[in-house]
Amino acid sequence: CSKRLCLDKLVQPISSESLQGDPCFQAGRNWSKLLNASLPYFLNGEVLRKCILLNTLRLTPKKQKVFDRVFVEYLRVLKETVKQLPNANSSTQLHHLTYSSIRESSFLPSDVVQEARKDVWAKRKTLKNGFKRCSIRLNKRWFRLVPSNRGNPCLKVTYSPSKAFVIPLKLDRGFQRFNSFIKDGWSYGNISLLNDGRVAMVLEKDFPEPENSRRYVVGVDVGSSMLAAVTVYDTDTSKVERQLFFGRDVANKQRRFFERRRKLQSYADKGSGKAKKYLRKLKHKQRNFVKNRSGEVAKQIVTLAKRFDASVAIEKLGIRGRKRRFSKKSNRKINLIPYGRFKEFLSANCETENVPLSVVDAYHTSMWCPHCGAVNKGHHSGNYSLNKCKLCGLTMNSDRKASLAVAVKSVLERTSQDLTKPCFVQISNTRVPVNGLVRPDADGSTFAVQHV
Template sequence: MKQTITAKLKLHTDSTQFAALRATQLASRDALNHVSRYSFAHGKTSNQRVLQHACYDEIRLLFGLPAQMACNVPRQVGATYKTLWTKARHNAQARKAGWTRKRYKGLDQPPRYVSPTLTYNYLRDYSFKKVQQVSILTLEGRVVLPHRGYERHVALIGQGAVIGAAKLWYDKPHKQFYLLVSLELEVEDPPPEAHSQVVGVDVGQRYLAVTATTTGQTSFFPGKQIRAKADHDARLRKRLQHKGTRSATRRLLAISGRERRLKQDRNHLISRRIVDVHPQSLIGLEDLTHIRERTKRKRGKKASKKQRRANRHASSWAFAELHGYIAYKARLSGSLAIKVDAYHTSQACPRCGFASPDNRPNKGRLFVCQECGYRLHADLIGARNVALRTLLTRQDWVRTGILCAPREAQ
């Protein structure tokens, strides 16, 4: 099975090469904004062929971009407008269902591209040379730059990994260029007999992740400090949005980037620890698809202040991102992550099987089975139920030779 990873390569440039790369990035960004304004003026179209046919010559003439880069610009703009139209449709459905009264305003004006990140196509816009060098296309022609990166990633580039598109990213505070290269690896999934243990992972708010095995091993990953930080940022965003000045807007952008990096870092840390502590394992993850629609929560003005805060907590953390990190890291380390049914994982007793909302008094941390009296931490109950359902999936896999549970989507 194929697995895609990203190799981050640090580029070493002199003053002339640095200026050439920076000029290429800024020209590409200006071209994106130009095509975005054209699309907005012509019905906010997301058709990439229409945009390329109408704007290709202007992109080459006004911004001096090479042919392949000039083709990438309409594609990126079309993908952006397609995403905006999808969000608008979802907002219309939410308003019709009474979940919100706010109208989506993403299409009220043409989207403006701020980041100068530039996409390169392999063997057309960039290629690798010997002795850890890479040739990159700029407005002034190709430049050959030495690079440095993670040893395993550099080895994969030189030893036959399928190389895809790359992004030229500029770290403005440190004035450093990086090339983010997509690598596609061929990874064989081990048979069910190769998995030494079964692990269940429960995600939540008080604890970002709780793991449990069928042999009694448990791990807790608390999220108290992270949630406190998220609450602080939410209060700060509210004050800055109310202020509405240009400096407040710049501060909002900085806060959003900082919060996103914090979530990514913590999800990477948790996923790495889970995979390293449980090698050669079958890891069960809850299938949380459409979880927000399935949960009966009050929204908008019908909800109390406490309920709105709980809704924000539930929707702000990237659980799907954590599942994705666990899935790809597990596959690279010889394990396998699958999804299991999440229905009543926190309300069902793992000892007698009795499921009821009353097993969670006041929806607190303590689980008390109303049938057999079994008592345990509620999040640990969820992890154990996920582990048991994963074990049943493994047993069916061994018996039938078919993995009936869906794998984690990449």
């Protein structure tokens, strides 16, 4: 059969450690939240992780009975752990209060009991009515991929010492995708059994860190009016090759989603059940739209960087910690910026395409003038999207200027030197001081890099 899998390449030990404490599976094992947290790529140093879903064939009545029994027992362990939650001040204390008694009464392995305790502790602040559904996380000790008598792939799960059952996997596009990742050098470590019968599997791969010494730099500014403003800066000729906008539709549609949700919420507060139903649907629709567009824009930026053989630079935003300083309307705009998700997609695409990525400090990137080097707010009185320098009078788009500042700052931060004299960078035919882009440290000295 052309779809039959060669399992010799799949049944192999992984080189890295088991993914204990992986953030992909920290959302109470609720499968919908699990997918929302896991499907994006995760960057951990030089190790890239991702989670994919594998569909399974229909189980026989005997296997289905065992499958249901395991989930019922896991839910019982969760409920027993929840009872001791008010008496515990830490996860370790919760372990001492529950582990011995649960191990005496449960047939589940020790590792699975530990995972149940982690589930409860992770959801302790939002846990109100207990667990109604769950997923069971298993490490490499308790499962393995085996071929059936016909050579089809199966998952052998050990749910108790010397007791196991086999879950047949469906040979669909999802499994073909999993097989292609394995052939590309990805390895699998942990799985989660979902209560709808599917299997969520975590893959990981080590990527070498590319050398960040390329001629072109793609500076990315993330904002509320558009998702990403991009500047391609040539470090040899000191010229701006191209400036583009990506994701303008994200902010516009986010505003429409907000207005629609606010209207539905007003009906829901009056007791409308239909409004509550549509409100839940609209929430998921908005989340999926933002996730899809963030991935598409990140892919377009990395494609642009590959075309110029450039590195990518993005500013590090602490928007969640700064939103208390602004008005209610400004805070709402900040909350609609999908910075974290977009950065995850951008990091993953850069790693897989071997494109260097640097995260620079956002200090004064929106206030720096690329013509005279002055640092001022300088927003145009008639149009907030424009920036007019109070010193030289240069007027330009704020997002374009900020993306250029990010690109210049990434060049400056390739090596670090103490600035005892003014530092300049060449942009077109102008030598622009860049000392204003660098954050002074606690003792007042300034560190940056002179343009190479």
